[in-house]
Amino acid sequence: MSDTTALVPERHEQSQDVFAATADARFADAVRSRSADAALRAGRGIGRVLARPTLLIAIVWLALVVIAAIAPNLLAPGDPLDGVPADRLQGPSAAHWFGTDQLGRDLYTRVVHGTALTLSAAGIAVAVGLVVGTLLGLLAGFVGRFVDEAVMRLADVLLAIPALLLSLAIITALGFGTINVAVAVGFASIATVSRISRSEVLRVRSSVYIDAARASGDRWGRVLFRHVLPNSAGPVLVLAVLEFAGAILAVSALSFLGYGAPPPAPEWGSLVSGGRDFLRNAWWLTTFPGLVIAATVLAANRLSRALDTEGRRTR
């Protein structure tokens, strides 16, 4: 990452014509070898993914989940709200992979079509948490002094309230619904995100290439957007995937408690709670949606861990 930025002061020094040409050539070389490097790294990266079967499974699963969210009809062509009363409460079979519910609706179809709501809620939650948290962290890390103090003390206080209770308080104020649940979950993660992004900003700020950029006359705004933000992005991405896994858990817990989308719409959490009354005679109604949630969270956690080691390798 720092190759080109490290070159900047060097080019300033060599202002004489003789050196300028060679410096330009070297600069081009560096750019070329960097793209070759990137290709090589990508190739090695794919090799490393293939070498780790659990990671491969996790990525394939997440890809399926994303497809289910974007184009549910590809995986389950049926109507999630349309039931066949004659087929009610049937166990898993070739026709109904996950069985059917008390209205004869196909559970597999409902789970697939519920992916979009759950995933978009988790996505909104992560977006809220990341945007607000990163901005606060950036502010604290960059401005420093009393702003830093204030932001970090606020984070301390938010951490004193358990995340779920904080989400519940926000839902109490905003009311029910998928969007409100998402906002509440995102808000509860702001403190953690702002802490991590702050320390990340502080780490990057103290790097030599920031000093170099400053020395070569860049203004702070430019330094912030051209150097600090891109270089703190890696750890934030790892955090984003991790927060996404946590958000799926939190969103489905809140939807299980009945604060999410109103009944006929399928959501992963509310599907589990819908099967609650049939635990004794229809085990599949709770088992399968829960397994899907657990598998997705597990896969996202695995991916986050892989990104983390990968980031560490390149840094």
Added chain:
Amino acid sequence: MVRYVLLRLLQAVGVLWAAYTVSFLVLYALPGDPVTLLAGADATDITPAQLDALRAELGLDRPLIVQYLDQLAAVLRGDLGTSIVTGRPVTEIIGEALPPTIAIAAFALVIAVVAGAGIAIAANYTRHRWLADVLLGLPPLGVAVPAFWFGLMLIQWFSFTVPIFPAVGDRGFISLVLPAITLALPTGATIAQLLSKSLSNTLREPYVDTAWAKGASRARVHLGHALKNAALPALTVTGLIVGQLLSGTVVTETVFSRPGIGRVTAGAVQQQDVPVVQGVVLVAAIAFVLANLAVDLVAPLLDPRIVTTGARSPRRGAAAAAARPAARPASARPAASASGARPAPVASATAVSAAATTQGEPA
């Protein structure tokens, strides 16, 4: 030592005040109107004038700052207000719900500590690589499984398929088992992850080599030397664990239809009973602060350096911040590398930023 204790007490009170203020802001300053909800589905029958009267009766028509100061004064007198829905004092509602919740949370804490520490110790102790891998694979599973689903699965297996424990209700100790296991799952997984990491780090310390060289047995090195030192970092997340257990009861008590704080909370959110929700948030913050206070007071006994050198960060919640991401797999490392592990560059960066802002070019 007296100064240390007083400082901690002062910080605890400060955090409580701030947490109460945050919950007030969230509950009262955000858009949303408990009065219209209280009026219910037949809100169309009620004239705006009646709504205003109701608002005046509840004191919701006054400026926010007046409501806030009024409430704060009441809280200092031990009055948490009255429930909008039932009209009963919030302290009474919470006081009634607290004992069953404490029983289940305490039981869950015991299970979580025993199982979590057991997994961590066994994974580090065993000489069989496969066993360690299996044991270390359990905590990530524990944090990925939704607690509400795990509880339902337990009911299905151990109440219906093999009827050992009652599914719902309260029939003494036996009906405490399944809810406590459900509640203990995420906490136990957190403890296992933290302790196994801390233990494997401790086992690489030089004094462990000394212990080996002196001819101490494997059990003595692991349990006598390493565990004692590895437990201290794990102790710092006590506040987090208490919070996790308390908020976990919302789901657990709903799944098992048990009375307690969690059920009260779930019901209050359902009915937008703002004073009750605020009371529960305050209780949770008190529990968090008390747990941390206890740790702060016990820690110097385990490690006297804490008082004299201030080795542990004096900031309330710093431990929780380091721990909360660690509650989920893999995140312990970004957090550690980002904050704790590199104090020197962070310090210099603060200096740089101070210099930058004095130059008159704030970002």
